[in-house]
Amino acid sequence: MNSERPPALPEDDPFAAMDAVQARTQALWPQAASAAGVPEDGAVFRRMQVNSGVEHRRCVLEVRTAGGRSFVLRADFESSNPLRQSRYLDRHQAAAESLKAISGVAVPELLWRDTQSPAALMEFVQGDTAHREMALTEYGFGDRGSVLRRIGLAVAALHRVSGAGERQFWPRPFLTWVSSQAQAVRDGRLPVPKPNKFLGLCAYLHRAARRARGYSFRAAVEHGDLHLRNILMSETTVSFIDFSNHDGIFPQRDLANLWLANCPDHLAAEGRTPGFGLVAQADWDAFQDGYGADLVNDPVFRFFYAHRLFRTWAGLCRKPTSQKLKNAEVAIRAVQIFDALLADEAD
Numbered sequence: 629m630n631s632e633r634p635p636a637l638p639e640d641d642p643f644a645a646m647d648a649v650q651a652r653t654q655a656l657w658p659q660a661a662s663a664a665g666v667p668e669d670g671a672v673f674r675r676m677q678v679n680s681g682v683e684h685r686r687c688v689l690e691v692r693t694a695g696g697r698s699f700v701l702r703a704d705f706e707s708s709n710p711l712r713q714s715r716y717l718d719r720h721q722a723a724a725e726s727l728k729a730i731s732g733v734a735v736p737e738l739l740w741r742d743t744q745s746p747a748a749l750m751e752f753v754q755g756d757t758a759h760r761e762m763a764l765t766e767y768g769f770g771d772r773g774s775v776l777r778r779i780g781l782a783v784a785a786l787h788r789v790s791g792a793g794e795r796q797f798w799p800r801p802f803l804t805w806v807s808s809q810a811q812a813v814r815d816g817r818l819p820v821p822k823p824n825k826f827l828g829l830c831a832y833l834h835r836a837a838r839r840a841r842g843y844s845f846r847a848a849v850e851h852g853d854l855h856l857r858n859i860l861m862s863e864t865t866v867s868f869i870d871f872s873n874h875d876g877i878f879p880q881r882d883l884a885n886l887w888l889a890n891c892p893d894h895l896a897a898e899g900r901t902p903g904f905g906l907v908a909q910a911d912w913d914a915f916q917d918g919y920g921a922d923l924v925n926d927p928v929f930r931f932f933y934a935h936r937l938f939r940t941w942a943g944l945c946r947k948p949t950s951q952k953l954k955n956a957e958v959a960i961r962a963v964q965i966f967d968a969l970l971a972d973e974a975d
């Protein structure tokens with residue numbers, strides 16, 4: 629046996645890969661600091677937690693300068709489509725600009741952008757994620773209704789300043805994908821948990837699409853990855869980070885994502901009355917009050933809610949087996965949500 633194995637390559641060793649991507653990101657600091665007019669020397673870097681699926685290529689650092697100011701240096705070295713990443717930054721910048729006029733809602737301003745890669749220096753936003761604010765209310769800290777109303781108001785402002793006019797909803801492109809995934813399940817190419825239930829959801833999506841077809845709605849450029857960890861809240865301001873879209877225009881898709889991206893975190897807890905799609909009725913009431921729309925009776929929103937569930941469900945086959953327990957929990961909850969949608973349809 630050869631005991632002299634070569635050193636592990638970064639892609640074999642997640643920690644080495646994370647260190648490498650941090651070093652690459654930190655190397656951008658002198659350039660960023662100089663462009664932003666901030667003293668470079670004496671800065672301290674703190675790695676912030678990023679999505680575990682992208683840790684090998686994305687790095688988000690809090691940079692504290694010697695003068696005590698904080699910034700965020702974020703780089704994503706995804707190599708397949710850097711143009712898309714750079715468009716997301718354009719979108720971030722546009723949203724930051726248009727929200728300046730609105731108090732209490734913000735997007736951190738970009739102070740520097742790399743010309744070679746989708747890396748940027750931005751303002752550090754004070755406050756906790758909305759995910760944490762919501763979790764705290766479950767332990768009796770803060771009023772859940774007020775938190776949700778604030779989030780709803782802020783998302784409404786973001787969509788308002790991102791308006792793309794009145795449109796009609798044509799679901800065909802979505803249905804083509806749903807049908808192809810259903811076929812993949814039937815052929816055994818997509819091993820989703822509870823395959824028959826999943827096929828039931830695909831059929832449901834066709835019916836929900838018929839109900840939403842041609843429906844007029846107020847379009848808005850989406851955030852693209854709107855979930856409660858991409859919303860930061862301080863006493864005074866609700867801020868959005870991590871834009872991941874530049875051309876999708878369905879605000880309902882953002883809203884469905886908000887409730888289901890971290891599934892099952894925002895479903896009605898035990899002892900609370902569930903409403904549409906198993907979100908607590910009181911949560912819908914507060915959020916819709918803030919957002920200013922009757923979402924649960926909007927056929928386009930209902931379509932996207934089921935479509936987000938479909939994406940979560942199909943995505944379970946791609947999740948690492950190390951997350952087996954979590955995946956099993958999500959699968960159980962997905963079936964429950966689907967059953968609730970069916971019961972709602974029958975009413």
Ligand SMILES: Nc1ncnc2c1ncn2[C@@H]1O[C@H](COP(=O)(O)OP(=O)(O)OP(=O)(O)O)[C@@H](O)[C@H]1O
Nearest residue numbers: 676677678679688700736751752753857858869870
């Ligand atoms: N401008 C900022 N100010 C303060 N904290 C920030 C800022 N930008 C990012 N963060 C923190 O860093 C974390 C990671 O950043 P980001 O959301 O951009 O990447 P991610 O979590 O990997 O993305 P995803 O939402 O796709 O999982 C955020 O959850 C947030 O806590």
Ligand SMILES: [Mg+2]
Nearest residue numbers: 679857858870
């Ligand atoms: Mg994020």
